[in-house]
Amino acid sequence: MSGFFGVVSKENCASDLFYGTDYHSHLGTVRGGMALWADNRFHRSIHDISNSPFRTRFDSDYAEFAKHEPRSGIGIISDTDDQPLIFLSHLGRYALATVGRISNIDEITKKLLKSNNSQFAAMQSGVITPTEVVGNLINSQATIEEGIQCVQNTIEGSCSILLLAENNVLYAARDKFGRTPIVIGKKVEGGEGYCAAFESCSLPTLGFNVVRDLGPGEIVKVTASGVETVVPPQPAGKEHLCAFLFVYFGYPASSYNGKNVEETRxxxxxxxxxxxxxxxxxxxxxxxxxxxxxxxxxxxxxxxxxxxxxxxxxxxxxxxxxxxxxxxxxxxxxxxxxxxxxxxxxxxxxxxxxxxxxxxxxxxxxxxxxxxxxxxxxxxxxxxxxxxxxxxxxxxxxxxxxxxxxxxxxxxxxxxxxxxxxxxxxxxxxxxxxxxxxxxxxxxxxxxxxxxxxxxxxxxxxxxxxxxxxxxxxxxxxxxxxxxxxxxxxxxxxx
Ligand code: SF4
CATH class of the missing domain: 3.40.50.2020 (Rossmann fold)
Structure with missing residues (x-):
């Protein structure tokens, strides 16, 4: 598993990003990463967290990031690849983090290499990483929204996405069948802004109220002023939320689609x-x-x-x-x-x-x-x-x-x-x-x-x-x- 947290704020959001990502530590044991937009560029750090908690490994990065007074960022606890990745394409600059599993990754990679002149640079142990494949699929389309929809319609498995575009615009896209959750929060204490997270338990202590869960396949554009649905969710009956979240993965204080994990247990x-x-x-x-x-x-x-x-x-x-x-x-x-x-x-x-x-x-x-x-x-x-x-x-x-x-x-x-x-x-x-x-x-x-x-x-x-x-x-x-x-x-x- 993996879990992510993204935030856009009218104030310095480094602290919310750092602690919000940390609240997903139970979901992954391999890599952690944060990317934020400040001073007209992306700043990023990725570390091995297999033997050291996220907070310890990223403490000095956090202090450094905070000095830039960022207004947006995404962070991930990953059980697979190095993330977030930074892309520069005809869609502009963006940072990308993904949660899920692409079971037809070889097939997609071959097609991309053949039809699209794609390049893969972030290979881990000789293997192309899922997040880079997702980025290449996004780049194959005319807009970010179309690119994310292309991902949703191409992959087999599941894929939820946080994409931070330059100038503090965050896209949150839930897996087409909603296998994993994304919840939207609104800052109500200590500033103005919004967040998107896997775990709803990351919201209240950071001063966010739950606004709503995204529907399966829904894509929203998040700024410090509001949340706009750019692609509506799939119709009722298409959701396949992982039942195992309630039994095992999910943090007890979290709720998915309004059902609390601890109470369910x-x-x-x-x-x-x-x-x-x-x-x-x-x-x-x-x-x-x-x-x-x-x-x-x-x-x-x-x-x-x-x-x-x-x-x-x-x-x-x-x-x-x-x-x-x-x-x-x-x-x-x-x-x-x-x-x-x-x-x-x-x-x-x-x-x-x-x-x-x-x-x-x-x-x-x-x-x-x-x-x-x-x-x-x-x-x-x-x-x-x-x-x-x-x-x-x-x-x-x-x-x-x-x-x-x-x-x-x-x-x-x-x-x-x-x-x-x-x-x-x-x-x-x-x-x-x-x-x-x-x-x-x-x-x-x-x-x-x-x-x-x-x-x-x-x-x-x-x-x-x-x-x-x-x-x-x-x-x-x-x-x-x-x-x-x-x-x-x-x-x-x-x-
Ligand atoms: S319920 Fe089982 S098969 Fe379905 S997503 Fe969860 S772990 Fe996978």
Missing amino acids: YRCGRILARRSGVDADTVAGIPDSGVGHALGYAQEAGILYTRPFVKYTPTWPRSFTPTEQSLRKRIAQMKLIPIPSLIKDKRIVFCDDSIVRGTQLRNQTRRMRDSGAKEVHIRIACPPLLYPCNFLNFSRSNNVTDLITRRIINDIKGEGANVIEFRDPESEEYKTMVDRIREGMGIDSLAFQHLDDLREAIGLEGLCTYCLSGEDDAMPNTSCAAGCSTCAAKCSSRF
């Missing part, structure tokens, strides 16, 4: 308790996102909520995830410190957002057993993850072989099994799969949220649930969970 937990309740002495959540689900479960079940695992936040404040498996395991353990006296002889319900590989949950279960837990019951706030995400850089499930469900399905039915049979909680296939996961983790009981219950907990129409259901009517081939040109039944040799 309480509802998830309550519904889980109603459908899959079990006798227990205490309820707990795996920090961070599991906590909200567990609080809801505890409220509904009338069982004491405790924290038998406490996260060590002073030096592990963010979701730093090393690529090396052994290091990942060590760090996951170091972040969570058990309190044996809260575990010993207890029947514990543990709530978590999801199970991807299952490794971390298996390790936590073993630690609970080692600390003397009498019974361990796991409740998961979403249905089993059965499909990798095709739309976002959702690093937890980008590869089908990472998913514990797929490994177990292969064990049960052999390579190429029809996954659809494993979606229905009433089917024998589903029950067998869940029981195998339970057995492998050494837990006493395991239950996943049902898809309808998750939808009820979120309470919005227009959700993407593709990674859970394999269905998405905005995909090129709507009948096939694999997104290829053959229907799911026939392509079972692949999936």
